[in-house]
Amino acid sequence: MxxxxxxIVDGARSPFLKARNAPGPFAASDLAVQTGRELLLRxxxxxxxxxxxxxxxxxxxxxxxxxxxxxxxxxGCGHKVPGWTVMRNCxxxxxxxxxxxxSIQTGRSDLVLAGGVDALSRAPVLLSxxxxxxxxxxxxxxxxxxxxxxxxxxxxKHLAPVIGLLKGLTDPVIxxxxxxxxxxxxxxxxxxxxxxxxxxxxxxxxxxxxxQADAFQEVVPxxxxxxxxxxxxxxxxxxxxPAKLGQLxxxxxxxxxxxxxxxSSQVTDGAALLLLASQAAVDRWQLKPLGRITxxxxxxxxxxxxxxxxxxxxxxxxxxxxxxxxxxxxWEINEAFSAQxxxxxxxWRDESWCQEHLGRAALGELDPEKLNVDGGAIALGHPxxxxxxxxxxxLLNALHARHLKCxxxxxxxxGGQGGAMLIETCHNxx
Numbered sequence: 001m002x003x004x005x006x007x008i009v010d011g012a013r014s015p016f017l018k019a020r021n022a023p024g025p026f027a028a029s030d031l032a033v034q035t036g037r038e039l040l041l042r043x044x045x046x047x048x049x050x051x052x053x054x055x056x057x058x059x060x061x062x063x064x065x066x067x068x069x070x071x072x073x074x075x076g077c078g079h080k081v082p083g084w085t086v087m088r089n090c091x092x093x094x095x096x097x098x099x100x101x102x103s104i105q106t107g108r109s110d111l112v113l114a115g116g117v118d119a120l121s122r123a124p125v126l127l128s129x130x131x132x133x134x135x136x137x138x139x140x141x142x143x144x145x146x147x148x149x150x151x152x153x154x155x156x157k158h159l160a161p162v163i164g165l166l167k168g169l170t171d172p173v174i175x176x177x178x179x180x181x182x183x184x185x186x187x188x189x190x191x192x193x194x195x196x197x198x199x200x201x202x203x204x205x206x207x208x209x210x211x212q213a214d215a216f217q218e219v220v221p222x223x224x225x226x227x228x229x230x231x232x233x234x235x236x237x238x239x240x241x242p243a244k245l246g247q248l249x250x251x252x253x254x255x256x257x258x259x260x261x262x263x264s265s266q267v268t269d270g271a272a273l274l275l276l277a278s279q280a281a282v283d284r285w286q287l288k289p290l291g292r293i294t295x296x297x298x299x300x301x302x303x304x305x306x307x308x309x310x311x312x313x314x315x316x317x318x319x320x321x322x323x324x325x326x327x328x329x330x331w332e333i334n335e336a337f338s339a340q341x342x343x344x345x346x347x348w349r350d351e352s353w354c355q356e357h358l359g360r361a362a363l364g365e366l367d368p369e370k371l372n373v374d375g376g377a378i379a380l381g382h383p384x385x386x387x388x389x390x391x392x393x394x395l396l397n398a399l400h401a402r403h404l405k406c407x408x409x410x411x412x413x414x415g416g417q418g419g420a421m422l423i424e425t426c427h428n429x430x
Contacts (some may be wrong), residue, residue, distance in 0.1 A: 094388025207375025268381025309418020
């Protein structure tokens, strides 16, 4: 079945702001609204001309549960433009794009604002189950004697906070944290600590070079209520070297593991938004698209090796379009962990693994100069809901900056899934 093309008209993202053990300066909707306002001011149409707003968010706050609708209203889309929220863990932003893609392809929409956001620094701190039970008992105590008896059962351990983000990053089916699944890949493919740290240092070096070269054109500055300006990503470290990273202790598998804070993605706040349009919308508003989404693919796999999701999702795309790994001009693979990206590269070149899991010959070696050319989430951060949209947007901009044509953005997903999008540039089409 042939579908009409779906164009990426424009996009923007906020600076990615590293969480620093306290709530960050922006709520999730603030991040998206400031980013979206700048993006929409550049357009020939008004916010009310949008057909829908679709936002991926993995950890919305209780007062922004349907954050897509909150953002749509705050952006001035009006009451008639529906806004909704999707959640596919790390790929929530990519899922929002795919939902917009399908809505346009089925003729229900012509103009969609889609993307993702998360303010992970504001993830909730929870009460333990024991404390909740104690509070229930306290609330049920009526007489003074009952209250005194209940008070005697309160223990200091009941007051220990439960970090919501850590619970969210632990798979409830297999009982492993995301970091432990990365340790599984390191063991399976023999990825050394030295290789992980070298890759992490490279991510910072490439991101720093890109920042200095003004290659993150998609970033729009934010201002907090005090007037302080946040103009660029703040997690990039100029002093990140393999030697310094090698001094960090393992986090997820103590004391023998190799996954550290330094070779993992950063906990971050951020938003990334894209405008998607049908051919009819391009013609109506005389738009000049940056690119088009050619195809998308989702895949499932064992949650214990969830980091191989990009392999499972990208390979069918390659086969469907009769492409090899290096036939594409650029790749973006979200850097959840160094071991996860290196594990994907190892899987593609492993003949026995490819035969067993893909039913085909090994795909070979992906040219490292085509992969994450401006760094990735290890340096920039991984605001879970936004990352899938960020890698699509930056892939498109990186292709344009180098006068290249096509690439794949792919991401692993907690719970054992993978997502991938095949993107092509447009050159003043429409």
